[in-house]
Amino acid sequence: MLTRRALPLLALPVTARAQPRWPQRPVKLVVPFAAGGIIDVVARIIAEPLARRFGQPFVIDNVPGAGSTIGARAAARAAPDGQTLLFNGAAHVVIPALYPDAGFDALADFIPVALVGDQSFLLCVHPSVPARTVPEFLAWLRTRRGEATFATTGIGAASHLAGELLKTLAGVDFTVVPIAARPRR
Numbered sequence: 001m002l003t004r005r006a007l008p009l010l011a012l013p014v015t016a017r018a019q020p021r022w023p024q025r026p027v028k029l030v031v032p033f034a035a036g037g038i039i040d041v042v043a044r045i046i047a048e049p050l051a052r053r054f055g056q057p058f059v060i061d062n063v064p065g066a067g068s069t070i071g072a073r074a075a076a077r078a079a080p081d082g083q084t085l086l087f088n089g090a091a092h093v094v095i096p097a098l099y100p101d102a103g104f105d106a107l108a109d110f111i112p113v114a115l116v117g118d119q120s121f122l123l124c125v126h127p128s129v130p131a132r133t134v135p136e137f138l139a140w141l142r143t144r145r146g147e148a149t150f151a152t153t154g155i156g157a158a159s160h161l162a163g164e165l166l167k168t169l170a171g172v173d174f175t176v177v178p179i180a181a182r183p184r185r
Contacts, residue, residue: 026057028084032071032091034064042117043087067091067156069102076104086110090119090158098156121162141172148174 027050031043040062047058063071068091078084086092095106123134131137141148152160155178163176 022082023054023056025083026059027054028061028078029058029087030061030063030071030075030078030084031087032063032065032068032075033089035060035062039087039089046116067095067098067154069095069099072106072110073103076109085113087116091156094156094158094161119158121159123166138170138172141170141174145173146175149177150174151177151179154178 029043029047031040033039040060043060047060050058061071061074063074065071068088072086072088072092072095075084075086092106092110095102123137125131125137129137129140131140150163152163154160155176157178160176160178163174167173
């Protein structure tokens with residue numbers, strides 16, 4: 001409740017100051033994967049519309065390595081001015097479990113801004129595998145404990161974790177082979 005003495009204060013002019021429009025300069029999108037990968041491609045697809053919308057370039061900075069921790073560390077150490085954004089994938093939520101000494105706190109040092117996409121998985125088998133359904137495939141795997149291989153995009157990647165989950169839930173065994181480790185022909 002206002003008192004009679006405070007009432008004259010309402011007549012004083014109030015200076016309004018608008019916040020500067022964001023961004024004031026080019027925005028760096030740190031992509032913690034190599035150029036040409038799916039996360040890099042998606043970042044490049046959205047960078048141009050973002051640049052048009054906000055009137056500043058959105059520059060892709062690929063900083064790959066160590067399951068995305070090197071790039072995430074670079075983003076975490078950037079000035080907290082909103083001019084550097086991390087464009088990561090599911091790997092970001094796995095970092096605390098795989099890399100407890102990553103040099104940053106994956107949960108406390110970042111604030112989610114937008115969900116850009118999601119990822120689906122497809123289970124495929126070579127035509128020589130005598131299985132046409134998932135139950136048939138799991139039965140086939142049980143007869144070949146550890147002999148079958150499972151390709152992933154990398155250790156700790158979402159595809160790797162999905163394969164490990166399949167192994168655990170179905171009680172099967174196979175060898176995980178990161179695609180990057182595959183010998184070139």
